[in-house]
Amino acid sequence: MKKTTYLLMAVISALFVLSWILKAGSLSGETDNYVIQGFLITFSAFLTLSVLSFLYADNPLYKFAEHLFVGVSAAFWMCMGFWTTIVQNLIPRLSDGLSSFFEVPPQPGDYNFFFFIPVILGILLLMRLSPKGGWISRWPLAFIIGTTAGLNFVRYLRSDFIKQISNTFVPLLGTEWQGIGHFFSNLDLSASGQLVTMAANWVIFLGVFCGLIYFYFSKEHKGAFGAASKVGIWVLMLTFGASFGYTVMGRISLLVGRITFLFRDWLEIIS
Amino acid sequence: MNILDKMMRLDRRWIFLFLIVVCVVANAVEFEVPILVNREVQSIYDFIDSLPPDDIVLVAIDYDPNNLAELHPMTFTIVEQCWRKKLKIIFTSLSQNGPGMTDQAIRDITDSMALDRTYNGVEYKGREIVNGIDYTFLGYKPYFALIILGMGQNFRLQFPTDYYGTPLDSLPMMRGVNNYDDIACVMDISGGNITDYWISYGQGRFDFPLALGLTGVMTAQYYPYLGSGQVFGIMGGLLGAAEYEELTENPGLAKDGMRIQLPAHIVIILFIVLGNIGFFIDRRKRKQEGGVQ
Numbered sequence: 001m002k003k004t005t006y007l008l009m010a011v012i013s014a015l016f017v018l019s020w021i022l023k024a025g026s027l028s029g030e031t032d033n034y035v036i037q038g039f040l041i042t043f044s045a046f047l048t049l050s051v052l053s054f055l056y057a058d059n060p061l062y063k064f065a066e067h068l069f070v071g072v073s074a075a076f077w078m079c080m081g082f083w084t085t086i087v088q089n090l091i092p093r094l095s096d097g098l099s100s101f102f103e104v105p106p107q108p109g110d111y112n113f114f115f116f117i118p119v120i121l122g123i124l125l126l127m128r129l130s131p132k133g134g135w136i137s138r139w140p141l142a143f144i145i146g147t148t149a150g151l152n153f154v155r156y157l158r159s160d161f162i163k164q165i166s167n168t169f170v171p172l173l174g175t176e177w178q179g180i181g182h183f184f185s186n187l188d189l190s191a192s193g194q195l196v197t198m199a200a201n202w203v204i205f206l207g208v209f210c211g212l213i214y215f216y217f218s219k220e221h222k223g224a225f226g227a228a229s230k231v232g233i234w235v236l237m238l239t240f241g242a243s244f245g246y247t248v249m250g251r252i253s254l255l256v257g258r259i260t261f262l263f264r265d266w267l268e269i270i271s
Numbered sequence: 272m273n274i275l276d277k278m279m280r281l282d283r284r285w286i287f288l289f290l291i292v293v294c295v296v297a298n299a300v301e302f303e304v305p306i307l308v309n310r311e312v313q314s315i316y317d318f319i320d321s322l323p324p325d326d327i328v329l330v331a332i333d334y335d336p337n338n339l340a341e342l343h344p345m346t347f348t349i350v351e352q353c354w355r356k357k358l359k360i361i362f363t364s365l366s367q368n369g370p371g372m373t374d375q376a377i378r379d380i381t382d383s384m385a386l387d388r389t390y391n392g393v394e395y396k397g398r399e400i401v402n403g404i405d406y407t408f409l410g411y412k413p414y415f416a417l418i419i420l421g422m423g424q425n426f427r428l429q430f431p432t433d434y435y436g437t438p439l440d441s442l443p444m445m446r447g448v449n450n451y452d453d454i455a456c457v458m459d460i461s462g463g464n465i466t467d468y469w470i471s472y473g474q475g476r477f478d479f480p481l482a483l484g485l486t487g488v489m490t491a492q493y494y495p496y497l498g499s500g501q502v503f504g505i506m507g508g509l510l511g512a513a514e515y516e517e518l519t520e521n522p523g524l525a526k527d528g529m530r531i532q533l534p535a536h537i538v539i540i541l542f543i544v545l546g547n548i549g550f551f552i553d554r555r556k557r558k559q560e561g562g563v564q
Contacts (some may be wrong), residue, residue, distance in 0.1 A: 003458035005433075025444055027523065055284065056284055070391070071356070073367075073368060076367065076368060076370075077367045080367050080370075080411060080413070081367075081413050084410065084411055084412050084537075085412070085413055086410060088431070088432065089412070089429070089431070092431065104432075104436075105431075105432070105438060107431060112413050149325045149473075151416065155468075155471040155472060155475065156471070158471065158475050159470055159471035159474075159475040159496075159501060160471070163475075163499045163501060164499055166499070167498055167499035167500075191310070202536070204336075204498075233405050242491045242492040244490075246487040246488060246490045246507060246508060247487060247488045248487075248536070248539055249487040249509065249510060249532065249536070250341060250486050250487025250488040250508050250509075251487075251488075251509050252294075252531070252532055252535045252536065252539075253341045253487060253508055253528060253532070254338075254340050254341065254533070255290075255291075255294055255531075256294065256340060256509065256528040256531045256532065257339060257341070257528075258340070258537075259291075259294050259295060259298055259339020259531065260298070260340075260524065260527075263295070263298060263299075269299075270298060270299065
């Protein structure tokens with residue numbers, strides 16, 4: 001490593017220790033374990049700044065923070081899976097001895113031979129790690145894919161297809177249409193009024209219709225068909241624009257969260 | 272090189288730096304941003320406000336700490352509103368990194384509940400929130416689709432014990448509470464695709480009232496479900512949380528965050544406008560020079 005790299009690491013380490021001491025000092029009257037709390041807050045701030053440093057350029061500090069996050073998340077997930085599913089859900093239904101070993105209450109009433117099937121499938125899935133028996137893991141994988149596909153098929157058909165299609169069958173004149181004379185004599189411009197409802201229903205109808213035309217490729221997009229297709233593009237662009245706007249808001253919100261943490265919890269500049 | 276060329280070749284790191292400086296300055300300056308409440312947020316507030324005491328709300332905290340900044344304010348406001356109105360809450364946390372964070376949030380809100388507060392002109396006395404009486408935290412289990420389906424039959428099927436290891440039947444508020452038929456609504460506060468499963472496997476199959484609190488990135492995607500009546504309300508991002516804080520008169524991190532959001536958005540809009548002006552002027556110039564058709 002270069003001399004400047006050593007120097008930079010020494011400066012960062014010194015700043016970290018200084019921050020830890022100062023933070024622990026400021027917490028000493030508030031909590032008993034102020035040394036650990038001071039370390040945790042300083043380490044969080046260090047990781048936040050390490051990740052933000054990627055905005056300047058890729059660097060070892062960013063890589064450290066990224067790898068730490070991936071490693072800790074994977075380990076945490078594995079431990080959670082083991083203790084919440086295998087220990088809490090499966091073992092009490094399989095064996096009294098194992099239940100007492102893991103100190104979870106057994107459920108004798110729920111004892112069922114079928115609970116051994118996921119155990120066998122789970123072991124078969126681990127055969128993927130074996131160089132020769134790796135093909136066996138395809139059987140439980142096929143079971144997972146099959147059941148997931150079956151469940152999702154019904155799910156999408158009901159909530160994302162049929163319900164959404166039925167929602168586009170809207171009355172274009174509104175539900176309270178009593179003739180054009182009644183409409184103009186009772187003209188209501190409020191958000192829940194008949195005019196706005198009619199306009200909203202027309203937007204839904206034309207938006208869906210023109211959007212579908214844009215994705216119809218068996219006819220050349222010319223003339224009236226082409227015009228409808230162009231309206232469809234506009235509808236899509238507006239949708240993407242709204243989504244992008246929300247995305248920007250979401251990303252800035254995360255920045256707000258980190259800035260609040262740095263300036264309130266770490267530096268204590270704002271209250 | 273004229274100013275236009277300089278702008279078009281501006282290193283993006285200057286934009287990042289400028290944005291961070293604006294956010295930091297806005298954080299330091301005290302001012303209030305007016306909040307206008309949308310209908311989809313108002314409907315959630317009205318629904319919860321109309322529930323009688325002792326009704327049960329299932330609050331699904333389905334996000335990881337990386338979405339904490341956006342979604343935590345929603346959790347804090349809604350849970351406090353429920354408890355001030357003496358509603359009971361079943362918490363779940365179907366996101367793998369979420370249970371510890373959820374447990375901490377419950378403790379923080381419990382502390383807040385010990386204080387006397389006045390919201391919307393109504394005085395609420397501080398009270399102790401007790402695990403098993405005012406709330407049950409079921410915790411985390413993987414494969415959320417199966418968990419959501421299983422809870423439709425019986426909460427005990429997937430969660431024989433709560434997060435702290437207590438059997439559900441030992442908790443007073445869970446006696447006689449078996450599945451979604453025994454709760455008033457589900458409030459899913461989510462930072463991932465778990466929401467899809469609450470809509471289709473949960474609401475679609477068991478037909479309970481469902482409201483969503485979503486990250487900004489996800490919100491636009493879920494509006495069709497609002498139109499079709501599959502969900503009765505949506506809170507979108509930090510703005511949605513700020514609207515809810517406005518409705519409950521319980522200002523927190525979301526309303527505070529709006530002070531930073533506003534100037535940050537103005538800066539981004541300015542950069543988008545400037546970038547587009549630069550792009551069109553550049554294209555026109557190159558057309559005139561015959562470079563681009």
